[in-house]
Amino acid sequence: MNKIVLKGDIVFTPDKDNFKTYKNSYLVAEEGKVIGIYRKLKEEFKSYPIKDFTEKLIIPGFVDIHLHAPQYPNRGLGYDEELIPWLDTYTFPEEAKYDDLDYAKKVYKRVVKDLWRHGTTSAIVYSSIYKESTKLLMELFIEANLRAYIGKVNMDRNTSDKLKEDTEKSLLDTEEIILEYKDRSTLVKPIITPRFVPTCTSDLMEGLGNLAMKYGIPVQSHLSENRQEVEWVNRLHPDLKDYASVYNEYNLFGQTKTIMAHCIYNTQEEMDLMAKNQVFAAHCPYSNYNLSSGIMPVRKFLDRGIPVGLGSDISGGHSLSIPNIMVGAIQASKMKWLHTNKGLKPLTSSEAFFLGTKGGGSFFGKVGSFEEGYALDALIIDDSTLGDTEGLSLEERVQRFIYIGDDRNIVEIYVEGKKVDEPM
Structure with a gap:
């Protein structure tokens, strides 16, 4: 023993x-x-x-519930842009490189090593659209003995030609990874990863929701990070009342364990649905500052009983250090407190520490x-x-x-x- x-x-x-x-x-x-x-x-x-x-x-050990491994080389780059131009100019061109396994291995080994160095023992990670480099990333985490959920990104519209997937192939590749890795390791598991609604057709989201339900696999995506993004989703899905409802329509919103990153502009109804379905919110203060996205009203989420953890959101965020992100979360909450006429109480040190340990860790079970x-x-x-x-x-x-x-x-x-x- x-x-x-x-x-x-x-x-x-x-x-x-x-x-x-x-x-x-x-x-x-x-x-x-x-x-x-x-x-x-x-x-x-x-x-x-x-x-x-x-x-x-x-x-x-620290817990990071939102980061993009293939964006690691882009830390510190492009922060003069807001979210959508930043994705088009920096993120998508970088993520297109990960069909090259030699390049992927070089970057991903640094990601794993630097997570370890900063004391992050559990992480929830986006890979790229590429199946083989996603498997490589999972193997590196297994070898390192670090806990992780890792997801192959899915997107079949509104992205660069190289990253726009065939819908059926995207689903088949995702299912292959699920079958190969759902029981491969006690520490490293697959997670369903539609990038966000604007880059996923209804057919793709329906297929991913079916896979999540069939195999009991958790889900991660983005929600209400940027005002322009929210308006875009409303135009793409005028038949549904809000952003969260799109995910919910396709069994991607708490039907299995789910994390939604950012959650800056959620409506009251969306927060109620998150509370009901126990959807996690990943608070990424550095990224929200860097890309001029806004400040998440964390207190509203905590008061409603919505589970919250912290994310580095590499490379919207520039630091892998969860203690740094704890500080960023406290500082962001203090600015929110001032801007709401002292209506939303700022985070305390114990609350920020909780979010970066047990708060995010509870997504994994008894962790943190x-x-x-x-x-x-x-x-x-x-x-x-x-x-x-x-x-x-x-x-x-x-x-x-x-x-x-x-x-x-x-x-x-x-x-x-x-x-x-x-x-x-």
Whole structure:
């Protein structure tokens, strides 16, 4: 049996409103799952291998629920444009390169390595339209022992000629990946990935919804990121009342587990449907700033009980660091608070930390916390270089790491109780 004990200063958020802290305590796991946290190690666990990280922080691994792996070379490029021109000028030309497996391997190895470096132990990832490079990306995550849902992008209209798929082939390629990878790994799974409504015909969306329902596969896409995009969807589907209804019409909106990225301009009815169907919202503050998209009203979603997590949205976003994105989410919420005449309460540090760990992690199941039965996905943080720790609470030390720490403070990384070394 795989057994391990991590000793140190343990911090996590079992709910969004509170940090739970254990000074100089023992985190015990068996078969990759948390058994409990103890101030004094019980006799029955004293034979377990102990990793002593006294005076270091032990926190859950970070969770990124929205990023585009083939856009990684475009980080920092094109941010003078808004969403649609940026897609046409930068994104689609880059994504068209991934029929070249040598090129894909070069980029995707960097993506996986940099996710690991930044302490992201679980991610929900878009590949390109290309079947073989999508399989390559899945294999790299499997080899790295990082948790992920990975999706082959589907689009058969309103894109460049090279990326415009034949509808039937798009569906056949997607089903092939599902059959090959749905039981290939306990950590890495396929996810249905229509890019967004403007690039998917009704036939394609219907076929993808059928695949999701047939095999019980989750879904990811984009929703209400940009005003121009919302108006475009309304013109394409005048028979349906809103953007969310298009996905819902084709069983792509919570009929299986679903994530929708951005959600800046959702109507009340769309939010009600998300709450009813428990559709996740991926909050991507850096991307929303960079592409002048707007500020998601996160508080409205949380108050309605809609599950929310954080996304880097590479390469609309420029950083893979979930702590950076936590800070961005807090700052965005403060601007929203001011712009609503202090009507939408800003995010607290515990809420932002929750979104970047258990909030997004719950899409995977019991991930992102140290409660009993949760996966032992953990980061060991040496925050001694950030300033004196004397007199600071564990909560304050975590807050300081979020704001001014970086990957150099991450000492070791664990997924399902196993130490994860740098991907080769």
